[in-house]
Every structure is written in structure tokens, then in C-alpha cells.
Amino acid sequence: MLLLFTINIISSAQQNIKPNNSKGKEMNIKVQKTDREWKESLTPEQYQILREKGTERPFTGKYWNFDEKGIYRCAACGQVLFDSDTKFDAGCGWPSFSDVVNNKNVILKDDYSLGMHRIEVMCSNCGGHLGHVFDDGPKPTGQRFCINSASIEFEKKKDDVHK
Ligand SMILES: [Zn+2]
Numbered sequence: 001m002l003l004l005f006t007i008n009i010i011s012s013a014q015q016n017i018k019p020n021n022s023k024g025k026e027m028n029i030k031v032q033k034t035d036r037e038w039k040e041s042l043t044p045e046q047y048q049i050l051r052e053k054g055t056e057r058p059f060t061g062k063y064w065n066f067d068e069k070g071i072y073r074c075a076a077c078g079q080v081l082f083d084s085d086t087k088f089d090a091g092c093g094w095p096s097f098s099d100v101v102n103n104k105n106v107i108l109k110d111d112y113s114l115g116m117h118r119i120e121v122m123c124s125n126c127g128g129h130l131g132h133v134f135d136d137g138p139k140p141t142g143q144r145f146c147i148n149s150a151s152i153e154f155e156k157k158k159d160d161v162h163k
Pocket residue numbers: 074075076077078079123124125126127128
């Protein structure tokens with residue numbers, strides 16, 4: 001009986017091991033709102049993408065073909081996420097970045113939806129869905145953060161912008 005119990009513990013522990021654990025971080029979301037509150041503070045499109053993990057159609061967002069200098073904040077909570085210095089044209093129809101301003105500002109999570117494995121990018125402050133990150137980006141990071149325009153808000157660069 002004791003042996004059986006021990007085996008059960010071992011097998012359930014193994015099921016909890018995630019192969020990509022280094023890319024997933026513990027969620028510690030500071031901004032918590034109800035669905036109703038989010039619906040009130042976001043546009044319907046922003047809500048569908050940020051809260052329901054939707055994806056805007058390529059070549060339709062406001063930032064895929066946009067190259068002004070500045071920073072991009074989370075459209076839901078205002079946390080700084082990306083810098084225009086790392087923005088590049090990936091030709092995919094979504095704004096693409098080779099890096100984040102600070103790794104702590106995003107959560108990278110395994111996503112097995114649509115029958116494939118991707119890494120989802122979320123805002124670490126509010127849990128909002130931003131897009132996905134792929135490993136076919138330019139050097140030196142080799143990363144391509146493929147982000148929905150609706151999830152981010154551009155702000156022109158000022159000298160005193162605090163990152
Ligand atoms: Zn956010």
C-alpha cells in the first residue's frame with residue numbers, strides 16, 4: 001500500500017515537469033481586473049486580443065508599417081514593453097521586435113493551441129496577451145517578438161523616459 005502511494009507521488013510529480021520550464025515564469029500578475037472591468041477599459045478589439053488571446057489580421061494593425069522612434073507600452077496597463085530601436089520589418093504583417101526592454105516585463109509561456117507549439121508573450125504586469133516569440137529573428141538576439149498592434153500603445157521618445 002505504501003509502495004503504491006509512493007509510486008503515485010512520483011508519477012504525478014513527473015507529469016508536472018514541463019520541458020520548457022526555463023521559458024515559463026511564475027505568474028505574479030499585479031493588475032487584476034474582472035472581465036467586466038477589462039471590457040470597460042479596452043476597445044472590443046483590444047479586449048478580444050489582450051484578454052481572449054486573439055490575433056489581429058496581418059497588415060491591418062496600426063504599427064506593422066510604422067517606424068517612428070519611441071517606446072511601446074502595454075495597451076492594457078501602460079507597462080513599457082518594447083523600444084523602437086529593436087523594431088524591424090519581418091514582412092509578416094505584425095509589428096516585430098528583436099528584444100524586450102526588460103525581460104521582467106513579459107511572461108513567456110508554452111502555447112500548444114492550434115496543434116502547434118509556440119511561445120506566448122504576455123505582459124507581466126496585467127497578464128494581457130501580446131503575441132508570440134519565435135527564434136528566427138535577427139542577430140544578436142535571434143528572437144522575433146511578433147506582437148499585435150492592438151496590444152501595444154506607441155509613445156514618442158523623450159530624453160527623460162524612464163525605462
Ligand atoms: Zn499590461
